[in-house]
Amino acid sequence: AVAWEAGKPLSMEEVEVAPPQAMEVRDKILYTALCHTDVYFWEANGQTPVFPRILGHEAGGIVESVGEDVTELVPGDHVLPVFTGECKECAHCMSEESNLCDLLRINVDRGVMIDDGQSRFTIDGKPIFHFLGTSTFSEYTVIHVGCVAKIDPEAPLDKVCLLSC
Numbered sequence: 001a002v003a004w005e006a007g008k009p010l011s012m013e014e015v016e017v018a019p020p021q022a023m024e025v026r027d028k029i030l031y032t033a034l035c036h037t038d039v040y041f042w043e044a045n046g047q048t049p050v051f052p053r054i055l056g057h058e059a060g061g062i063v064e065s066v067g068e069d070v071t072e073l074v075p076g077d078h079v080l081p082v083f084t085g086e087c088k089e090c091a092h093c094m095s096e097e098s099n100l101c102d103l104l105r106i107n108v109d110r111g112v113m114i115d116d117g118q119s120r121f122t123i124d125g126k127p128i129f130h131f132l133g134t135s136t137f138s139e140y141t142v143i144h145v146g147c148v149a150k151i152d153p154e155a156p157l158d159k160v161c162l163l164s165c
Contacts, residue, residue: 001137002128004052006044010137015054015128017140018120020067024113024142026120027079031161032136033058041108041131050111053129054121056136057083058165060157063148070145078153080164083132085147104146108132114144134164 001010020026038055041047063077073079085104092098092105103114111129112119120142121128121135135141151160 001054001056002052002123003042003055006049006051007042010042010055013123015138016122017138017142018122020065020070020120020142021113021115022068023070023115023145024067024120025063025070025073025079025145025148026065026140026142027061027081027148028064028140029056029059029061029136029138031060031158032056033162033165035165037165038131038137048109050109050129050131052126053111053131054135054138054141055131056138057081057132057134058162059134059136060151060161060164061136061141064140066145073145073148073150078151078155078157080149080151080160081134081136081141081143082147082149082164083134085133085144087146101146104133104144106132113142136164 002013087103090102119127
């Protein structure tokens, strides 16, 4: 579901989703939910609008493929995307008092992947921007590995998807 512009209806589109690059995973999203945060940014209330974009940040899915240097996840793992990721290396991630990662902290204006500044979504060669590093209103999405939490495969994805918010 692509948000082409602020406040306009989302449009169901065929989107090309590139393979994951280093430190990225491509997830098949099985369940997603709508949060007020998605609506707020879709309506472009009080922020710099970034469009076209694939919204969504509450979801549950399965790892479809992994990029180079991803060692903690394998295809088939059940996961929740999270928009407040952890690189596990910066001072905040190493601290017991904070999880506001220097690399993966919330950035609503980024719209692209961290490592190369490019989107993994395109339609007819035109980039479609990411949202909160997760973009779960897509059947497949590419996410930095630090923004993916592996969960027990017995957990019901249709219910625990809400926890990713």
